[in-house]
Amino acid sequence: MTRAANAPRDAIDAAAPATPRAGHVTLVGAGPGAADLLTVRAIRALRQATVVLVDDLVDAGVLRYVRPSARIVHCGKRGGAVSTQQGFIEAMLVSEALHGERVVRLKGGDPYVFGRGGEEVAALRAAGVAHTVVPGITAGIAAPAEAGIPVTDRRWAQGVLLVTGHAQPGHAGPDWAQLAHTARGGITLVIYMGITHSADITAALMAAGLAGSTPAAVVQSGCTPQQRAHVGTLRTLAGDIRRVGIASPAILVIGDVVRAAALMQDGGSSIDLPTPRAATA
Ligand code: SAH
Numbered sequence: 001m002t003r004a005a006n007a008p009r010d011a012i013d014a015a016a017p018a019t020p021r022a023g024h025v026t027l028v029g030a031g032p033g034a035a036d037l038l039t040v041r042a043i044r045a046l047r048q049a050t051v052v053l054v055d056d057l058v059d060a061g062v063l064r065y066v067r068p069s070a071r072i073v074h075c076g077k078r079g080g081a082v083s084t085q086q087g088f089i090e091a092m093l094v095s096e097a098l099h100g101e102r103v104v105r106l107k108g109g110d111p112y113v114f115g116r117g118g119e120e121v122a123a124l125r126a127a128g129v130a131h132t133v134v135p136g137i138t139a140g141i142a143a144p145a146e147a148g149i150p151v152t153d154r155r156w157a158q159g160v161l162l163v164t165g166h167a168q169p170g171h172a173g174p175d176w177a178q179l180a181h182t183a184r185g186g187i188t189l190v191i192y193m194g195i196t197h198s199a200d201i202t203a204a205l206m207a208a209g210l211a212g213s214t215p216a217a218v219v220q221s222g223c224t225p226q227q228r229a230h231v232g233t234l235r236t237l238a239g240d241i242r243r244v245g246i247a248s249p250a251i252l253v254i255g256d257v258v259r260a261a262a263l264m265q266d267g268g269s270s271i272d273l274p275t276p277r278a279a280t281a
Contacts, residue, residue: 022097022098022100022129022130023096023098023099023100023101023102023103023129024097024102024103024129024130024131024132025093025096025097025103025104025105025120025124025130025131025132026049026102026103026104026131026132026133026134027105027107027111027117027120027121027131027132027134028042028045028046028104028105028106028107028111028134028136029042029107029108029109029110029111029115029134029135029136029137029138030042030055030058030059030062030106030107030108030109030136031059031108031109031136031137031223032108032109032137032138032139032142032143032222032223032224033057033058033059033108033221033222033223033224033249034059034061034223034224035059035061035062035064037137037142037223038065038136039134039135039136039137041134042134043065045104045132045134046062046063046066046104046106047065047066047067048102049066049067049070049102049103049104050069050070050071050102050103051070051096051101051102051103052070052071052072052073052103052104052106053073053075053092053093053103053104053105053106054072054073054074054075054106055075055076055107055108055115056074056075056076056108057107057108057249058106058107058108059224062106066104073092075088075089086116086119089105089120090119090120090123090124091123093105093120093123093124093129094123094124094127094129097124097127097129097130097131098127098129105120107136108136108139108249109136109137109138109139109140110135110136110137110138111133111134111135111136112133112135113138113162113192114162114164114192114193117133121133138162139192139222139223139249139251140160140162140190140192140251141190142222142223143219143222143223143227143251144190144217144219144222144251144253144257144261146219146222146223146227146229147217147219147222147227147229147231147261148229148260148261149217149219149257149258149260149261150257150260151188151190151253151257152188152257153257156186156188156255156256156257156259156260157186157187157188157255157256157257158185158186158187159186159187159188160187160188160189160190161179161182161187161188162192163179163189163190163191163192164191164192164193164194165191165192165194165195165196165198165201165252166192166193166194166196166197176201176204176205176208177204177207177208179208180204180205180206180207180208180209180210181208181209183205183210183214183254183255186255186256187255188253188254188255188257189205189252189253189254189255190251190252190253191251191252191253191254193248194250194251194252195218195241195247195248195250195252196248198218198237198238198241198252199238201238201252202216202235202237202238203238205234205254206234210254211234212233212234212235213233213234213235214233214234214254214255214256215231215232215233215234215254215255215256215257215258215259215262216231216232216233216234216236216237216252216253216255216258217229217230217232217237217252217253217258217261218230218237218240218241218246218250218251218252219250219251219253220246220247220248220249220250221249221250222250222251228244228246229261230244230246231258231261231262234254237252237254
């Protein structure tokens, strides 16, 4: 991007109601777990950072771009693990920036896709802290891609829906009956955080009329050396996950586009599903 193209954003940042010593916060998407899936812009932000707050799904290799003098703070939030409260993270972002630090908030995938980036930006805005967002490659697109699944392949789908399988405390969670209807209309369902409740999710989709024979896949640790992918059907998916021992982080993909992965595995000779397959490394 040229200097001229940057001008409007520079002008906006300059006008931000920050204190004279105020630093800056950049929310950076680190991609799905492989350091070489970082964007060039993400690397630039990491090189400039004086403080880096890191989420736990971020590949450690990404931190090689951080200068040795920078402070690195790990604030994982995975289920069951010791986690840092979201409010604490937001307060820390604000306070570090107000102390003049160039802060990078490093998040797995894309900061705005189930990444709480929106909440953090709201906190920064409320505090008058200048900020930028660097989009990242989201796991819901990249993990299926690595397993051979093009999520909007036009032979089978007209779109893709990114949805969480994990209801927020105090919220009802996704309306699976509605989503079954959507999926029947040719929209691929890509479900984040869906492993724990996969039995309930698949049962609810089938109860609402989505055929049990609908192709379905799960991809664990997509884009990393630990990637495992499994292809089956909506009916077999939850049992397969248990049997094969798939664990978080994993993405569920439900829809006919999963046939593309089956085609690939069969060398293109067959599109027959289901044939529950052993996990592939
Ligand atoms: N902001 C992230 C998503 C964070 S929510 C993004 O855009 O990708 C965390 C969930 O993302 C995990 O529970 C899992 O469902 C999914 N996920 C993250 N990394 C993954 C990976 N490498 N492979 C498969 N799923 C992944």
